[in-house]
Amino acid sequence: MFGAPYICRRCINASLRPARRRLLRSASTTSHGSFSPALLSRARNLASEHDRLSKETAESFDAKISRRIGELKSVSEALKEWETAQDSLKELNSLLKDPTTDSELRELAAEDISSTVTQLETLSQRLATSLTPKHPFQDLPCLVEIRPGVGGGEAALFAADLLKMYQAYCSRKGMRSSLLKYETADGDSDGNLPLAEAILEIETPGSYGELRSEAGVHRVQRVPATESKGRTHTSAVGVLVLPSLPKSGSEGQEMGEADFNDPESDYYVNPGDVRTDVMRARGAGGQHVNTTDSAIRLTHIPTNTVVSMQDSRSQHQNRERAWQLLRSKLAQAKREAREEEVVKLRRGVIGIAKMGRGDKVRTYNWGQQRVTDHRSGMSVHNLDDVMEGGHDLDKIIDSVKSWLGDREIEAMLADDEAAAGNSKS
Amino acid sequence: MPRLPNALILKGYKISPLLPLILRGARTLDSAINELRWLKEHVSATAKPSLSPQSKRKCLLQLCIRRSRAEPLQYILGSQPFGDLDIKCRPGILIPRPETEAYTTHLANLLLSGNYDTLLRTTGKLAKKKHRLPKVPSPRILDVCSGSGCISLLLHSLLATRFPDTAIFGLDISHTAIALSNQNLELNVKAGKLLPSASQGRDGGYPQVQFGRCNVLSKYPIGFGHLDIIISNPPYISKAKFASETTRSVRNYEPKLALVPFQNQPFTRGGLEWEPELKFYDRLLKLHQTHSSKILLMEIGDEEQARRVVEMAALANQHTGSNKIELWRDYPDASPEKGEPTMMNIQGSFKELPYPNVEGKTKIEREQIHRTWNGMKPENPGIKFDEFDVPIRGAGKIRSVVLFRENNFRKTEGSKLMKEMLAMRLEDVTLCGAAKKKWQKWDVGMPGRENRKFSTKLKVEKRKRRKKKLRPASF
Numbered sequence: 059m060f061g062a063p064y065i066c067r068r069c070i071n072a073s074l075r076p077a078r079r080r081l082l083r084s085a086s087t088t089s090h091g092s093f094s095p096a097l098l099s100r101a102r103n104l105a106s107e108h109d110r111l112s113k114e115t116a117e118s119f120d121a122k123i124s125r126r127i128g129e130l131k132s133v134s135e136a137l138k139e140w141e142t143a144q145d146s147l148k149e150l151n152s153l154l155k156d157p158t159t160d161s162e163l164r165e166l167a168a169e170d171i172s173s174t175v176t177q178l179e180t181l182s183q184r185l186a187t188s189l190t191p192k193h194p195f196q197d198l199p200c201l202v203e204i205r206p207g208v209g210g211g212e213a214a215l216f217a218a219d220l221l222k223m224y225q226a227y228c229s230r231k232g233m234r235s236s237l238l239k240y241e242t243a244d245g246d247s248d249g250n251l252p253l254a255e256a257i258l259e260i261e262t263p264g265s266y267g268e269l270r271s272e273a274g275v276h277r278v279q280r281v282p283a284t285e286s287k288g289r290t291h292t293s294a295v296g297v298l299v300l301p302s303l304p305k306s307g308s309e310g311q312e313m314g315e316a317d318f319n320d321p322e323s324d325y326y327v328n329p330g331d332v333r334t335d336v337m338r339a340r341g342a343g344g345q346h347v348n349t350t351d352s353a354i355r356l357t358h359i360p361t362n363t364v365v366s367m368q369d370s371r372s373q374h375q376n377r378e379r380a381w382q383l384l385r386s387k388l389a390q391a392k393r394e395a396r397e398e399e400v401v402k403l404r405r406g407v408i409g410i411a412k413m414g415r416g417d418k419v420r421t422y423n424w425g426q427q428r429v430t431d432h433r434s435g436m437s438v439h440n441l442d443d444v445m446e447g448g449h450d451l452d453k454i455i456d457s458v459k460s461w462l463g464d465r466e467i468e469a470m471l472a473d474d475e476a477a478a479g480n481s482k483s
Numbered sequence: 484m485p486r487l488p489n490a491l492i493l494k495g496y497k498i499s500p501l502l503p504l505i506l507r508g509a510r511t512l513d514s515a516i517n518e519l520r521w522l523k524e525h526v527s528a529t530a531k532p533s534l535s536p537q538s539k540r541k542c543l544l545q546l547c548i549r550r551s552r553a554e555p556l557q558y559i560l561g562s563q564p565f566g567d568l569d570i571k572c573r574p575g576i577l578i579p580r581p582e583t584e585a586y587t588t589h590l591a592n593l594l595l596s597g598n599y600d601t602l603l604r605t606t607g608k609l610a611k612k613k614h615r616l617p618k619v620p621s622p623r624i625l626d627v628c629s630g631s632g633c634i635s636l637l638l639h640s641l642l643a644t645r646f647p648d649t650a651i652f653g654l655d656i657s658h659t660a661i662a663l664s665n666q667n668l669e670l671n672v673k674a675g676k677l678l679p680s681a682s683q684g685r686d687g688g689y690p691q692v693q694f695g696r697c698n699v700l701s702k703y704p705i706g707f708g709h710l711d712i713i714i715s716n717p718p719y720i721s722k723a724k725f726a727s728e729t730t731r732s733v734r735n736y737e738p739k740l741a742l743v744p745f746q747n748q749p750f751t752r753g754g755l756e757w758e759p760e761l762k763f764y765d766r767l768l769k770l771h772q773t774h775s776s777k778i779l780l781m782e783i784g785d786e787e788q789a790r791r792v793v794e795m796a797a798l799a800n801q802h803t804g805s806n807k808i809e810l811w812r813d814y815p816d817a818s819p820e821k822g823e824p825t826m827m828n829i830q831g832s833f834k835e836l837p838y839p840n841v842e843g844k845t846k847i848e849r850e851q852i853h854r855t856w857n858g859m860k861p862e863n864p865g866i867k868f869d870e871f872d873v874p875i876r877g878a879g880k881i882r883s884v885v886l887f888r889e890n891n892f893r894k895t896e897g898s899k900l901m902k903e904m905l906a907m908r909l910e911d912v913t914l915c916g917a918a919k920k921k922w923q924k925w926d927v928g929m930p931g932r933e934n935r936k937f938s939t940k941l942k943v944e945k946r947k948r949r950k951k952k953l954r955p956a957s958f
């Protein structure tokens with residue numbers, strides 16, 4: 059009767075038990091088929107502002123207003139399309155409900171409804187993305203800073219792996235990247251060098267928007283090369299993504315706020331606040347010695363931010379790079395401080411999961427050949443491809459990006475609700 | 484030189500087995516790690532792609548062994564970044580130092596700030612002819628002891644955008660240095676780091692950066708017209724300090740000619756005795772005075788030397804009109820650190836040498852004696868001056884003496900002094916090498932040619948002298 063004389067119990071149990079459900083949430087599933095009234099009213103407000111502004115510019119031209127119009131245009135267009143789709147859906151529904159309609163028309167309406175519903179889905183998605191606030195640094199190139207965290211030598215080794223992964227990812231995506239800083243830690247020299255700190259500069263504009271979701275603690279679970287007894291270790295590596303600010307004021311002109319000669323802007327660093335330390339030659343200096351030390355250390359005294367750079371043989375170049383890095387760090391810190399305040403305000407209204415860079419964001423598990431992102435809940439079982447910066451890394455990054463977008467919309471909603479609540483009371 | 488601790492060598496070995504070799508030259512782990520990385524980059528950049536990884540590793544090992552003998556990394560890699568520029572380095576020519584970069588940049592920044600425009604514009608000739616003064620000055624700069632040409636090139640790269648008509652002349656005693664500086668000029672123009680006007684000139688004019696061979700101690704360089712700025716990094720290490728204070732890589736590998744002046748004997752100037760290594764400063768001050776340049780910047784070795792050079796400059800000040808003297812530290816644009824004084828007090832009292840005995844000498848000989856004794860002060864017998872303070876700027880060790888002319892001495896002192904100067908120039912001055920009137924025609928491109936001429940000339944002279952000697956014997 060049975061083809062096989064014996065089947066082990068585990069196999070039978072496994073085949074009889076319904077498939078185990080993962081407790082993780084699979085890639086972003088929230089849909090926006092229907093909008094909350096707050097979001098809709100916000101969209102309507104923006105659209106009406108767009109109409110008003112475009113009427114104004116018909117008479118007189120103003121660069122600022124026209125830029126604002128450009129920003130609002132996508133919202134108003136998406137809203138119009140969404141509203142027409144919504145109207146047609148209503149009409150079709152009423153047709154279906156109306157007992158007087160004949161059967162032929164009813165069939166046609168039923169066909170149309172399904173297509174309209176799918177159309178509505180995509181339109182509402184588009185409306186949502188157009189409503190998502192644009193990150194102010196989104197169009198900038200970025201700096202990716204990688205530092206090993208808990209886990210000693212293994213963390214340093216994994217940091218080197220991550221650096222390679224991002225380099226491969228950039229080269230596959232056609233983004234120009236260069237190593238700004240690469241410091242090796244002490245350790246064994248075979249294979250790849252363990253990393254103490256690395257800064258990867260990605261010069262392609264818009265790479266900050268691409269990679270900003272990568273910031274956070276990346277956790278690794280594997281049997282390290284340094285382990286002699288075959289135990290799995292868990293270590294962590296911190297990844298920091300900073301927007302890379304344009305080098306000169308003229309480049310930043312088009313961005314409006316990115317002018318670091320203006321003391322009001324985020325990018326301004328008062329040169330008087332920065333102390334420059336240079337490696338001093340020992341002894342008499344001058345012609346008496348010939349050094350190769352080109353290290354530069356900048357200290358921003360008010361915030362005690364220290365940046366040191368010794369990668370290039372040219373002191374001049376080191377100084378420029380150190381300034382660039384310091385500016386980016388300070389701008390990021392200022393922005394984070396501001397966001398922190400906003401988050402505090404929000405928490406009064408709604409509990410939102412903290413997404414600071416202190417929490418782990420992703421796990422790389424060698425044993426199961428699995429990469430899981432804890433924010434989007436996406437899991438990928440092709441670890442090697444991810445570590446080579448392949449298409450699976452794309453999938454993960456995209457899922458996180460859409461998750462981030464959802465989060466931002468939620469936050470915006472919460473803000474609107476809070477504002478509405480304030481105005482009522 | 485202290486021995487490297489074993490722990491350090493072991494620590495280096497754990498990171499890379501090549502590090503102990505480099506540590507012998509670099510002495511600290513941080514710089515050794517950096518140097519190893521640069522060497523690796525150099526090998527992967529220069530080796531032929533067809534080479535197997537094994538032979539590439541061998542190449543790297545060879546370089547590391549060279550470094551372990553304390554050969555300067557700049558000679559191994561063949562270059563040194565200097566400001567924006569990349570300066571080629573070769574054994575026999577001094578490697579550009581970061582301190583030199585710092586004061587050159589600072590000087591350029593001073594000029595770019597526009598505060599010195601009026602000073603640069605007051606040229607005696609132009610003022611006389613009542614030309615309309617140009618809005619933007621066109622500084623003419625002389626770089627004495629140019630070596631690899633780094634100062635001249637960096638100045639051009641920094642100044643050329645604001646002063647499009649700048650002209651820079653570099654002088655060095657060594658043929659190889661001149662050849663290398665010309666190469667550096669070409670390379671940096673090609674790399675786009677210098678404007679093409681540096682090597683081709685503007686609108687068919689002369690090249691804006693030119694290098695020529697000259698022994699400034701034996702021949703007095705003329706033929707530049709007026710000069711606005713004289714800048715120099717002359718050899719300034721005394722024989723004793725060369726043996727005690729220089730590091731091994733400097734002592735063994737860098738050219739002694741660029742470090743220690745070949746003058747052996749102390750010399751007298753202004754009735755005072757000066758150390759032999761100050762000979763260059765004497766000459767530079769004289770150049771400053773005869774060309775009535777506006778700024779003179781001289782690199783010096785240490786605080787003691789700075790004091791002596793300031794004294795020398797103050798003596799020269801007595802009759803060449805007033806110069807404002809400043810001392811610059813290693814990093815003149817930085818603010819001074821704690822414990823670094825910002826003033827140097829100079830006492831004005833000297834012990835004068837006794838006037839040499841001139842009895843029984845001919846008139847010409849007497850004049851000669853007087854001139855060597857009294858050189859820098861043709862008129863004034865008094866050499867004492869009031870005690871004064873010299874400001875010191877920046878942070879680090881005292882690195883350079885800077886003179887800013889406060890008024891044009893040609894106007895104040897009148898023509899009498901000028902005539903005297905001219906007399907001194909004509910006597911003292913002969914153009915070096917294959918002397919031509921035009922700087923342009925200097926035989927720069929072919930090293931060795933001048934030498935040959937010179938040596939044949941020498942031979943002829945020697946032969947003549949021998950004949951003279953022989954004649955009385957045979958008579």
